[in-house]
Amino acid sequence: MDETSNLKLPYILAAQSQKHITHNEALRALDAIVQLSVADKDLSAPPGSPAEGVRYIVGSSPTGAWAGRGTEIAAYQDAAWAFYAPLEGWLAWVADEDTLYVFNGVTWLPAPGGGGGGSVNPVSLVGVNATADSTNRLSVSSPASLFNHDGAGHQLKINKDAASDTASVLFQTGFSGRAEFGLAGDDDFHVKVSPDGSAWHEALVIAGANGGVRTKSGQVDIASAATCNIGAAAAQRVRITGTTTITSLGTVPNELRFVIFAGALTLTHHGTSLVLPGAASVATIAGDAAVFASDASGNWRCLAYQRANSPPLPDTGGRIPRSVMGMSYYPVGNIADDAVGVVSTGSLFGAIVLVQSNTTSGPQGLFFARNAPTSPQSVNLSATNTPGFYNVALAGTTGTDGRVNFSAFDGDIYIENRSGSTKSFNLWVFGG
Numbered sequence: 001m002d003e004t005s006n007l008k009l010p011y012i013l014a015a016q017s018q019k020h021i022t023h024n025e026a027l028r029a030l031d032a033i034v035q036l037s038v039a040d041k042d043l044s045a046p047p048g049s050p051a052e053g054v055r056y057i058v059g060s061s062p063t064g065a066w067a068g069r070g071t072e073i074a075a076y077q078d079a080a081w082a083f084y085a086p087l088e089g090w091l092a093w094v095a096d097e098d099t100l101y102v103f104n105g106v107t108w109l110p111a112p113g114g115g116g117g118g119s120v121n122p123v124s125l126v127g128v129n130a131t132a133d134s135t136n137r138l139s140v141s142s143p144a145s146l147f148n149h150d151g152a153g154h155q156l157k158i159n160k161d162a163a164s165d166t167a168s169v170l171f172q173t174g175f176s177g178r179a180e181f182g183l184a185g186d187d188d189f190h191v192k193v194s195p196d197g198s199a200w201h202e203a204l205v206i207a208g209a210n211g212g213v214r215t216k217s218g219q220v221d222i223a224s225a226a227t228c229n230i231g232a233a234a235a236q237r238v239r240i241t242g243t244t245t246i247t248s249l250g251t252v253p254n255e256l257r258f259v260i261f262a263g264a265l266t267l268t269h270h271g272t273s274l275v276l277p278g279a280a281s282v283a284t285i286a287g288d289a290a291v292f293a294s295d296a297s298g299n300w301r302c303l304a305y306q307r308a309n310s311p312p313l314p315d316t317g318g319r320i321p322r323s324v325m326g327m328s329y330y331p332v333g334n335i336a337d338d339a340v341g342v343v344s345t346g347s348l349f350g351a352i353v354l355v356q357s358n359t360t361s362g363p364q365g366l367f368f369a370r371n372a373p374t375s376p377q378s379v380n381l382s383a384t385n386t387p388g389f390y391n392v393a394l395a396g397t398t399g400t401d402g403r404v405n406f407s408a409f410d411g412d413i414y415i416e417n418r419s420g421s422t423k424s425f426n427l428w429v430f431g432g
Contacts, residue, residue, distance in 0.1 A: 006087060007033065032075035033084050037093040041101065041108060050076040057092060057101075057108055058083075071107060163187045172197075224265050231255040231294055240265075249274060251298030261288045266334070275301040280341045281334040283424060307331060332425040335417040340396045343413040343427055353413065354428040357404075390414075 003010050009026040012019050032055060041057035045064050055075045058066050065081050066074055073084040073092070086092075088105035102111040112123060125132035130141035147154060160167035160183065168182025168190075176197035184190040191204040205214045220235045222228060224242035231252025238259050240246075245266040251273075261284040269276040276282055287308030294300045335341045388399045390407040394416035399405030404423065405416040417423050 008084075028077055028082070029084065032077065032082060033073060033090075036073065036091065037095060038073070040096050041092075041094050046074065046081065052076060052079070057094070071103070158182065219260075221262075224263075230257045230259060230292065231298070231300075233257065247274070249292060249294070249300040251294075253294055253296050253298045255294045257292045259290045259292060261290075262286055273299045275299070276333075277302055277305055278330070278332050278341050278343060280332055280339075281336075283333055328429045330427040330429065332415060332427060334422050334424045335415060336422045337417055337420055338396050339417055340394050341415040341417075341425060343415070343429075344411065354430070355406075355425065357423055357425055 002013070007029060009029055010022045012022050016022065031053070036055070038055045038057050042059045043056055044059040044062045044066070046056075046066050053076065055073055058069045058072050058074050060070055062068065062070050069083050071086065073086060075082045075084065086103040088103060090103045091111060092101050092103075092108070093099075094101055100111040101108045103109075112126070124137065126138050128140040128142065130139040132139040147156060158167040158169070163183075163186055166182065166184050168180050168184050170177055171179040177194050177200075178197070179191075179193045180200075181191045182189070184192070187208040189206040189208065190202060192200050192202040194200045201218060203215065206212070207214070215236065218235045219237040219239055220233050221239050221241050222230060222233060224240050224244040224246055226244065226246065227248040227250060228240060228246045229250030229252065230238050230240075231250045236256060236258055238257050239262055240259060241262045243263050243265045245268060247268045247270070263284070263286050265284050267276060267282040267284060268274065269279055269281045271279070282305065285308055289306045289308075290302055291304040292300050292302055330343045332341045332343060386403060388403055388405040390399055390405060391409065392398065392407055393409045393412070394405055394407050394414040396416060397418070399407075399416050399418060401418045402420065404419055405414075407414045407416075413427065413429070415425055415427075
């Protein structure tokens with residue numbers, strides 16, 4: 001073997017004369033290719049007046065003295081051109097670009113992180129303090145990642161091939177999925193979570209076609225209790241089971257819950273912490289549904305109540321739509337002794353009111369109601385003790401004791417229970 005395998009440096013042979021010539025050739029080769037820095041890499045013809053020792057990467061389709069030497073290192077040494085064929089992995093700094101290049105066995109490419117704004121395009125894998133693979137072709141291990149603007153805005157783009165594919169951002173714990181948002185299997189925007197990386201719960205879907213928002217929270221069961229803490233439930237939809245009287249829904253602030261009652265129980269009105277329609281307690285039946293919201297202090301208000309077998313129950317400030325027959329239904333519920341139930345009709349010019357009491361001694365029948373100053377007039381309203389009629393806002397102890405009193409005042413119908421025991425009422429209002 002007369003030369004080295006990689007750099008092709010000539011060996012000094014045994015008993016060789018003029019050894020200095022061979023040694024100097026090796027030194028000249030080393031001078032050309034060690035710490036390689038070239039002036040240019042794009043020239044296809046040699047410059048007219050090259051400086052001694054200058055080096056170039058010969059460009060494509062070379063001519064003149066460089067003919068047939070494409071991609072090789074051309075070094076001007078001792079007033080002549082010497083050529084050195086690069087091997088895969090050689091590095092060369094290109095001075096006119098201030099960029100580091102690497103030879104891949106075929107051509108010269110900018111080296112990753114080569115400086116001077118040099119591109120790493122294309123490379124198959126990039127790992128930053130981590131190992132990239134065929135799936136995670138960009139892998140970064142760091143406390144944070146920054147994507148900064150270049151003088152204006154900045155967008156992070158995740159593109160997919162077809163609508164049925166997925167383009168999303170996945171959050172993991174120990175490389176097991178816990179939350180994901182994006183285009184998951186279609187062109188709607190999905191938000192979903194998982195407790196274990198296998199079972200996924202979709203919380204929100206925004207339709208790509210029209211921007212409509214659909215929530216997909218599940219339903220949880222909570223047993224009825226004096227304090228039935230629906231605000232702590234893990235879902236917006238709650239089914240309350242059991243028959244225990246409820247006096248509180250807990251104190252969790254700023255929550256919204258959609259509630260279904262699985263059985264018959266009493267939901268107790270409280271003027272601050274549990275405000276119910278008509279300011280009266282509600283006797284539920286299986287299948288009743290309601291919407292409750294808590295304020296910043298954790299006080300709950302029933303925003304809507306739907307009987308399982310009747311039209312909606314309005315709250316104290318609203319009025320349900322009239323049916324095509326001009327009837328509004330108001331299931332007032334329980335009214336304690338010396339308490340008042342108020343049905344807000346919005347306006348009341350003249351109406352027939354049908355009264356049904358769920359207790360045998362309570363009033364049953366019809367009366368005619370108009371706004372003050374005229375008191376309601378009995379049409380056919382009977383009770384154990386004759387009802388009283390007034391043209392003022394009843395307060396619980398305004399009317400005669402020992403009976404149920406009625407008034408129509410400022411668009412509201414008042415039912416004052418002074419009978420001596422709790423009674424439950426339903427009203428049907430015809431006209432208005």
